[in-house]
Amino acid sequence: MDDAVTRKNTSPAPEHLYGRVLKPGELLEHAQYSSVRVVAERLRPFVKRYWAVDWDLPDGESYQTATVAEPTINLTFEYGTSRRANTDGPGVWVTGPVTQRRFDVGIFGRGGVFGVNFHLGATLAFSGQMPADIRDTTVPAAQWFPALESDLGLTDSDFSLSDGPDISALAEAVESWLLSRRPQMTGGYMRLKHLLDILDDPEVVSLRMLSERAGVTERTLQRLFSRFCGVGAKKILTRARIIDAVGAIDRGWDDSLADLGARFGWFDQSHFNADFLRVTGFSPGEYAQRRSARTQRD
Numbered sequence: 001m002d003d004a005v006t007r008k009n010t011s012p013a014p015e016h017l018y019g020r021v022l023k024p025g026e027l028l029e030h031a032q033y034s035s036v037r038v039v040a041e042r043l044r045p046f047v048k049r050y051w052a053v054d055w056d057l058p059d060g061e062s063y064q065t066a067t068v069a070e071p072t073i074n075l076t077f078e079y080g081t082s083r084r085a086n087t088d089g090p091g092v093w094v095t096g097p098v099t100q101r102r103f104d105v106g107i108f109g110r111g112g113v114f115g116v117n118f119h120l121g122a123t124l125a126f127s128g129q130m131p132a133d134i135r136d137t138t139v140p141a142a143q144w145f146p147a148l149e150s151d152l153g154l155t156d157s158d159f160s161l162s163d164g165p166d167i168s169a170l171a172e173a174v175e176s177w178l179l180s181r182r183p184q185m186t187g188g189y190m191r192l193k194h195l196l197d198i199l200d201d202p203e204v205v206s207l208r209m210l211s212e213r214a215g216v217t218e219r220t221l222q223r224l225f226s227r228f229c230g231v232g233a234k235k236i237l238t239r240a241r242i243i244d245a246v247g248a249i250d251r252g253w254d255d256s257l258a259d260l261g262a263r264f265g266w267f268d269q270s271h272f273n274a275d276f277l278r279v280t281g282f283s284p285g286e287y288a289q290r291r292s293a294r295t296q297r298d
Helices: 024-030 148-152 167-180 187-199 207-214 218-229 233-250 257-263 269-280 284-297
Strands: 032-034 047-056 062-067 074-083 091-095 103-118 138-140
Touching: 024 032, 024 062, 047 167, 074 167, 103 167, 148 167, 187 207, 187 218, 187 233, 207 218, 207 233, 218 233, 233 257, 233 269, 233 284, 257 269, 257 284, 269 284
Parallel strands: none
Antiparallel strands: 032 047, 047 103, 062 103, 074 091, 074 103, 091 138
16 A cells, blocks of 8 residues: 555655644554555545554554545445444445534544545545535435445445455545546636635635635635635635644744744634634644644654
8 A cells, every 4th residue: 555654654744734733643553544546647636645544452452533624525335343423334425515613523443434535626526416515424325326335236244343345446446437437627617726726825814825826816716726626715715724733833933923824824813723723623733732742752
């Protein structure tokens, strides 16, 4: 598996986890993470990555993972034991864009997940279902991809607690299935991708800046983001900059938190604190202290 990081390994976390997984080092003390395989070139405009997490924790030990990733959609194949809002346990699921706070999953016993992380707005190339309909919730994958499980020949035994599926074989089969859907780049999705490329620049800290750089009206921004992502442009922008701020702390930010907020577009410290707390569950100071305490302990 590519980018595999084993439980108790002291190696740095993969770069894309920073800002998106709270306390990534702690996660890697309780589970193994892998990006599984490189996405086929034909799918790269639509699929960001394949990923897998598996764990085998001693009796009585548990851990709560917490992510603040972009409000994308994930297709997951889950086995073993875990607990989260809306659904628990094994199966094939689609989790919609998370917009309210972070996304928490409690892991214990033995289990794992193989996931497909779609690019923002990409699922309309594979399914006619609207992202807004599953905002902040999880549904059985059959609601979005009715033929998926039967086409892959999956049964309940593939998600048994004893061993789970062969992740490499599953990733290959899922990729083949996605390719068979023949996803197309529509004009609307191409315009959205252009906006997202601009949004990747941490210097873009307002809808006005995004609108000016893209050469479109803010109304057009709202329409594209709402249709393809199921989330308003302002929420996506705010979450992107919070992710940047979290990542900066995890990489060892050593200037003031006021400077951190200003770096990513907050010139009112109380506003930055409130947005950071709402998304992560921590104030910037609390999160920085936890990171500092962990570094000293290590």
